[in-house]
Amino acid sequence: MDLESALAYMKEHGFRGRVNNALVISRALDRGVTVRPDRKGRVQLRKGRRKWLFHNGWSNLNHRLVTRCATQKEITSRLLRARGLPAPENAYFGADDIERAWAWAEPVLPVVVKPSDLSKGDAVHVDIKDRGAFEGAFNVVVRRSGGALIEVLGRGVEHRITTIDGEIAAATKRLPAHVVGDGITTIEGLVALKNQQRESSGNPVHKLLKLDAVAIEQMTRQGLTSTSVPESGVHVALRATSNVSTGGDAVDATDDLRPDEAEIVRQAARAIPGLRIAGFDVLLPRGSESSGPSIIEVNTAPMISMHHYPWTGQPRDVADRILDAMFVE
Incomplete structure (x- = not known):
């Protein structure tokens, strides 16, 4: 069963999720495994006495x-x-522990400041090198997660x-998320070209690039703006984290x-x-x-x-x- 057929099957039978679930459903049906949604819409798989659950990788x-x-x-x-x-050295600090967190981080700069319990690169701040950047990142993370994990940058x-x-x-x-310069086109134009490739590829996983506030901040760190023309072969980062969900x-x-x-x-x-x-x-x-x-x-x-x-x-x-x-x- 191909992906589109599996997605249609999911919609018809009340499954939650998208591509990850569709891939497992497709392979299961091809093998003769019984597939049904459970009460939460997760993928329930049964063959003989064996019974398993799958949902978005879990x-x-x-x-x-x-x-x-x-x-x-x-x-x-x-x-x-x-x-x-x-594995990197790290330590967890509560929302009121910013001074203790900085005392831990300062001798080992640069560091990563991130939530201990979120995924997909959510609220992850990398390459933090000074007190001002540390405080800003720490405050953002604790608002999202209630605490912050400080980690030595690898x-x-x-x-x-x-x-x-x-x-x-x-x-x-x-x-x-990034573009590669050609010596002619602005960053804004390179983003548009890569997004055209994304749309025409039919790839269901890779997301469009965004020239949003995060991308602008990342370009500023590189001394660039959306109208800059990077030299041929130069990589321009639009994100600090590498998650597919952010381009x-x-x-x-x-x-x-x-x-x-x-x-x-x-x-x-x-x-x-x-x-x-x-x-x-x-x-x-x-x-x-x-x-x-x-x-x-x-x-x-x-x-x-x-x-x-x-x-x-x-x-x-x-x-x-x-x-x-x-x-x-």
């Missing part, structure tokens, strides 16, 4: 406790470090590596992982009891300023559609791998 394949723990990012990071795996290229039962199913290099590019990198990098991720997946499906956000050394690999987050409801529909590179059928895990022959 699955009850994962133990309930590990799902709860993974939402607290500092706990996950501490657990990984205790297992001898590379250097490298962010990758999302999805694992199933301790093995790597796919890897994606995630690039922040980032997902580029397949499954075959680009080095053996030691892949082994670190496999060890991390196996180090967390009850974790069967996960998306590891990992900084990998891919440049002169990079440090070693660092696991910055563990997501127990990974977005699988980015692997099926990369902006460039080979599609990876992660949904099929999930069905393999659910219904072992």
Whole structure:
């Protein structure tokens, strides 16, 4: 069953969600698995005596406790470090603890200021280098989340590596929303051209770029405006975070992982009891300023559609791998 047919099936039968759910429904129906919505509109899958739930990357394949723990990012990071795996030093501070938070952050600048319990790059502030920027970021985060996680900034290229039962199913290099100069066109024009590519590609995952206040602030940091004409080959970032939901590019990198990098991720997946499906956000050394690999987050409801529909590179059928895990022959 193709994606459009699966989306139509979802609408007809009362399922919630979009592409992630449609991919699993499509693969399940092709296998003869019974698929129904539960009372919350989630995907209920049954074959023989086996019965599972799936919704937007979440699955009850994962133990309930590990799902709860993974939402607290500092706990996950501490657990990984205790297992001898590379994860950044961080600390959580309440809304009234800004002075203590700054005292922790100042000796290790630059830092990341982010919520401990939100996803999709929501309210994440990176490369914070001074007191003014720190206070601004801290106040934004605590308004959203009630507290803030302060983390040592790692250097490298962010990758999302999805694992199933301790093995790597796919890897994606995630690039922040950006355009590449041609020496002729303004940034505004480059955004319009890339958005035309987005619309004509039929890719259901990648979002249009926005020249909003966040993009303007990011350009200002680079000494640019929307009417600037970047030189040929120059990358102009429109976001600091690399989430596909904010216009980032997902580029397949499954075959680009080095053996030691892949082994670190496999060890991390196996180090967390009850974790069967996960998306590891990992900084990998891919440049002169990079440090070693660092696991910055563990997501127990990974977005699988980015692997099926990369902006460039080979599609990876992660949904099929999930069905393999659910219904072992």
